[in-house]
Amino acid sequence: MSDITKLTVSEILKALKTKEFTSYELTEAYLRNMENNRNYNAYITENAEIALQQAKESDIRYAKGENRALEGIPLGIKDLFCTKNIRTTAASHILDNFIPPYESTVTQNLLDDGAVFLGKLNLDEFAMGGSNETSYFGPVINPWSKDKPLVPGGSSGGSAAAVAAHLCAAATGTDTGGSIREPAAFCGITGIKPTYGRCSRYGIVAFASSLDQAGPIAQDVRDCAILLKSMAGFDEKDSTSCEVAVPDYESFLDGDIKGLKIGLPKEYRPDGLNSEIAAYWDKAAEYLKARGAEVKWISLPHTKYALATYYVLAPAEASSNLARYDGIRYGFRADGQHLDDLYINTRTQGFGSEVKRRIMIGTYVLSAGYYDAYFLKAQKMRRLIHDDFMNAFKECDVILTPTSPITAFPIGDESMLENPINMYLNDVFTVSVNLAGLPALSLPIGLSAGGLPYGMQLIGKPFDEGTLFNVAAKIEADAKFERI
Amino acid sequence: MAIDNQTVRKIAFLSRLKVEDDKIEPTKEEFNKILHWIEELNEVNTDKVEPLISVNNVTLKMRKDEVTSGNCKDEVLKNAPAAEYDYFAVPKVVE
Numbered sequence: 001m002s003d004i005t006k007l008t009v010s011e012i013l014k015a016l017k018t019k020e021f022t023s024y025e026l027t028e029a030y031l032r033n034m035e036n037n038r039n040y041n042a043y044i045t046e047n048a049e050i051a052l053q054q055a056k057e058s059d060i061r062y063a064k065g066e067n068r069a070l071e072g073i074p075l076g077i078k079d080l081f082c083t084k085n086i087r088t089t090a091a092s093h094i095l096d097n098f099i100p101p102y103e104s105t106v107t108q109n110l111l112d113d114g115a116v117f118l119g120k121l122n123l124d125e126f127a128m129g130g131s132n133e134t135s136y137f138g139p140v141i142n143p144w145s146k147d148k149p150l151v152p153g154g155s156s157g158g159s160a161a162a163v164a165a166h167l168c169a170a171a172t173g174t175d176t177g178g179s180i181r182e183p184a185a186f187c188g189i190t191g192i193k194p195t196y197g198r199c200s201r202y203g204i205v206a207f208a209s210s211l212d213q214a215g216p217i218a219q220d221v222r223d224c225a226i227l228l229k230s231m232a233g234f235d236e237k238d239s240t241s242c243e244v245a246v247p248d249y250e251s252f253l254d255g256d257i258k259g260l261k262i263g264l265p266k267e268y269r270p271d272g273l274n275s276e277i278a279a280y281w282d283k284a285a286e287y288l289k290a291r292g293a294e295v296k297w298i299s300l301p302h303t304k305y306a307l308a309t310y311y312v313l314a315p316a317e318a319s320s321n322l323a324r325y326d327g328i329r330y331g332f333r334a335d336g337q338h339l340d341d342l343y344i345n346t347r348t349q350g351f352g353s354e355v356k357r358r359i360m361i362g363t364y365v366l367s368a369g370y371y372d373a374y375f376l377k378a379q380k381m382r383r384l385i386h387d388d389f390m391n392a393f394k395e396c397d398v399i400l401t402p403t404s405p406i407t408a409f410p411i412g413d414e415s416m417l418e419n420p421i422n423m424y425l426n427d428v429f430t431v432s433v434n435l436a437g438l439p440a441l442s443l444p445i446g447l448s449a450g451g452l453p454y455g456m457q458l459i460g461k462p463f464d465e466g467t468l469f470n471v472a473a474k475i476e477a478d479a480k481f482e483r484i
Numbered sequence: 485m486a487i488d489n490q491t492v493r494k495i496a497f498l499s500r501l502k503v504e505d506d507k508i509e510p511t512k513e514e515f516n517k518i519l520h521w522i523e524e525l526n527e528v529n530t531d532k533v534e535p536l537i538s539v540n541n542v543t544l545k546m547r548k549d550e551v552t553s554g555n556c557k558d559e560v561l562k563n564a565p566a567a568e569y570d571y572f573a574v575p576k577v578v579e
Contacts, residue, residue: 209550347500351501360501378525383536
């Protein structure tokens with residue numbers, strides 16, 4: 001038998017059903033890969049014992065014919081999802097000893113479908129970052145790295161690296177401004193951020209609550225469809241989760257795209273856009289045209305303002321959400337003479353520099369005298385950006401764009417560290433989607449001259465993930481991208 | 485709207501974070517860079533635009549006013565850095 005850890009989730013499910021190998025054998029194989037590849041730093045916590053126990057139970061289910069949708073599939077979980085009795089850190093010192101007494105809804109859904117959890121995956125601290133370099137547990141290395149270590153993208157960098165390097169069959173991620181799609185693009189794999197409200201946020205460590213969404217990161221489009229089906233669904237524990245039926249996403253993969261209208265936003269094609277990604281973008285559009293889709297240029301006029309809008313709203317919400325880390329009820333505590341000293345010492349020592357930067361920016365834009373000028377202004381801009389998409393969807397069914405203007409860059413890149421805005425600019429194609437609450441998928445399209453993956457992004461109408469899977473499956477079939 | 489050193493100290497305190505004296509100046513410069521960048525939003529007239537607070541227009545549901553969980557004192561205190569007599573413990577706050 002060739003390397004079973006290179007199989008996709010759909011292939012593994014078939015093999016487990018026909019008893020080609022057991023979930024226990026598969027889980028052991030992944031645990032060996034994890035042990036042999038700790039240099040990637042993809043996992044913060046490994047759960048060998050629990051995983052093997054879960055796999056054993058799955059094998060019993062298969063023997064009895066009681067197997068569920070994801071029975072025996074070994075997954076990695078972004079360490080932003082609370083997992084009952086398993087340490088959950090958000091990659092922060094302030095939570096590095098936190099053991100949740102409860103399970104997030106998304107991970108509970110996966111467990112209820114029979115998944116095996118191999119461990120908790122590295123990320124940017126509190127999911128704030130685009131390179132996974134802000135983790136308290138150190139950076140993750142992109143498995144595509146050649147002579148020097150490259151970033152895997154962020155914030156779900158551990159998830160993307162682990163899937164690309166076969167340290168799990170698939171993984172969970174979260175996406176506030178591109179945190180599923182950018183790392184998926186940088187690591188040559190597929191990820192989807194569903195519509196806001198599609199997956200419950202209950203038990204996910206909050207960053208910016210009006211933007212955060214969970215989604216899968218996996219080797220191909222079909223695996224994302226299988227995983228999202230399991231993760232999604234209404235949850236009364238999250239008041240923003242939507243009571244909308246979850247379709248069988250796999251059934252969309254074989255659909256045809258004749259007559260489907262594909263929009264290309266002209267604002268995503270500035271003169272300076274790197275010629276390699278521009279060429280891949282044209283190629284992806286050609287693939288769809290050849291299959292009978294109608295490709296047309298559209299306009300999203302307020303695109304230019306999306307990043308600045310995002311970098312007001314996300315820090316504002318973060319500063320409010322992260323006020324809960326006070327050193328009193330859980331997490332790290334530093335001593336202090338008085339209560340305020342205790343708060344200040346705890347938070348100053350417990351948070352890393354990017355998190356502190358965002359808390360302070362967020363506090364400023366929400367403070368008396370500046371609220372209208374910054375926060376309210378950004379909420380109004382958010383309306384305009386949202387309405388741009390709604391108008392565009394009167395003319396097209398799906399929007400096609402690059403995921404990121406660049407490929408993975410070296411860890412410790414000086415231009416990124418010198419000015420935080422340079423790092424923020426990498427999110428230029430992804431943040432608008434979160435502001436508008438739309439579903440968007442990233443899949444690999446091809447390699448740069450330097451041999452690094454580029455990703456293409458498909459953006460859909462609210463709750464129309466099915467069409468994204470349909471179109472993505474066509475691009476995937478034509479691009480024939482070779483994963484590691 | 486450029487901010488000064490005094491504002492940096494004030495925001496730091498509101499955030500319950502300490503910025504060391506030698507970091508005040510660089511923090512101010514970095515914030516001013518970010519705020520200057522954000523101010524490009526002022527190019528757009530939004531006088532007649534309603535703010536967008538949430539993308540889903542669901543009306544929040546009512547639920548029965550009943551206890552759904554409880555009696556889990558040990559679980560609640562399990563992660564506390566300091567707990568005494570079944571309470572969270574903090575430094576003395578009343579003289």
